[in-house]
Amino acid sequence: MQEHDSQLTTASTALAEPAHAYADVAGQPSGASMIVLEDVRKIYEPNVVALDGVSFVIDKGEFVFVVGASGSGKSTIIRLLLKELEPTSGRILVGGRDLGRLKHSKVPLLRRNVGCVFQDFKLLPNRTAAENVAYALKVQGESNASIRKKVPEVLNLVGLAHKMGSRPDELSGGEQQRVSIARAFVNHPPLLICDEPTGNLDPDTSVGIMQLLHRINTSGTTILMVTHDREMVDKMRKRVIALDKGKLMRDERRGGYET
Numbered sequence: 001m002q003e004h005d006s007q008l009t010t011a012s013t014a015l016a017e018p019a020h021a022y023a024d025v026a027g028q029p030s031g032a033s034m035i036v037l038e039d040v041r042k043i044y045e046p047n048v049v050a051l052d053g054v055s056f057v058i059d060k061g062e063f064v065f066v067v068g069a070s071g072s073g074k075s076t077i078i079r080l081l082l083k084e085l086e087p088t089s090g091r092i093l094v095g096g097r098d099l100g101r102l103k104h105s106k107v108p109l110l111r112r113n114v115g116c117v118f119q120d121f122k123l124l125p126n127r128t129a130a131e132n133v134a135y136a137l138k139v140q141g142e143s144n145a146s147i148r149k150k151v152p153e154v155l156n157l158v159g160l161a162h163k164m165g166s167r168p169d170e171l172s173g174g175e176q177q178r179v180s181i182a183r184a185f186v187n188h189p190p191l192l193i194c195d196e197p198t199g200n201l202d203p204d205t206s207v208g209i210m211q212l213l214h215r216i217n218t219s220g221t222t223i224l225m226v227t228h229d230r231e232m233v234d235k236m237r238k239r240v241i242a243l244d245k246g247k248l249m250r251d252e253r254r255g256g257y258e259t
C-alpha cells in the first residue's frame with residue numbers, strides 16, 4: 001500500500017495543473033470546474049426526453065455519485081461528456097472546454113483526458129493484463145519505451161503487479177476491474193468517469209474497488225461515478241446528484257442514495 005500511495009502522490013503532482021492536459025483541446029484557459037452542465041436537454045428521436053434542463057457544476061478534485069432509477073438519464077450524461085452525443089440544447093464544458101465548440105478533430109484528445117471504467121470491464125479476452133493496458137497506450141500513439149515503463153507502474157499501483165501476465169479469464173471480477181482501472185488511469189487523466197464499476201462485483205470486492213477509486217481521487221483526479229450501489233453511496237457520504245426522469249432532483253454534499 002505504501003508504495004501505491006507514493007505513486008499516487010506522483011500522479012497528484014502530475015495533476016497539480018490539470019489544465020495543461022487540456023491546453024490543446026480548444027486553446028482556452030480552464031477554471032476551477034471540471035464539468036459544467038448548463039440547462040442541458042437531450043431528446044432522442046422520435047420524442048424521448050432523456051434529460052430535461054439539467055444543470056450542475058463539478059469542481060476539479062471532487063468525487064461525485066450520480067444516482068437514479070433505470071432510464072433516469074445517467075448514461076446519457078456520460079455519453080454527452082464524452083461527446084458521443086450532442087445535447088438538443090444547453091451547454092456542456094469539460095475541463096473548461098465548451099464541447100459544443102470543440103472540433104471533431106479534437107474529440108480523441110478530449111477522450112484521452114477522460115478515463116472510463118465500465119461495469120463489464122471491457123477487457124480484450126485474449127490479451128494479458130499488461131497487454132490490455134499496453135494496447136490502450138499503443139492506440140494513443142505512445143512510444144514502446146514509454147509503454148514498457150508505464151504498464152508495470154500502473155499495474156503495481158492497482159495492486160496487480162503479480163498478475164501482469166494473466167488473461168481476463170484467469171482473473172477474478174475484482175482483479176479484472178483493477179486492470180480496467182489501470183487502463184483508464186495509466187495516463188493520469190484529470191477526470192475519471194465510472195459507469196457502475198461495482199455492478200458485477202460482490203460487496204467485499206466492491207469495497208476494495210471503491211478504496212482504490214478513493215485513493216485515485218485523493219491524488220487529484222476528479223471522479224464522476226454512476227451507480228445503483230445504495231450501500232456504497234450511503235457509506236461513502238460523498239456528493240450525490242440524483243436524477244429522476246431526466247430531471248435533477250437532488251444535489252447534496254455528503255449525501256445518501258435516497259433522501
Ligand SMILES: Nc1ncnc2c1ncn2[C@@H]1O[C@H](COP(=O)(O)OP(=O)(O)OP(=O)(O)O)[C@@H](O)[C@H]1O
Nearest residue numbers: 044045048049050069070071072073074075076077
Ligand atoms: N439511443 C436512444 N434512443 C432513444 N431513446 C433512448 C436512447 N438511449 C436512451 N434512451 C432513453 O432515454 C432515457 C434515458 O436513458 P439512459 O440510458 O440515459 O438512462 P440510465 O439512467 O442510464 O438507465 P440505466 O440505469 O438503465 O442504465 C430512457 O427513457 C431511455 O429509454
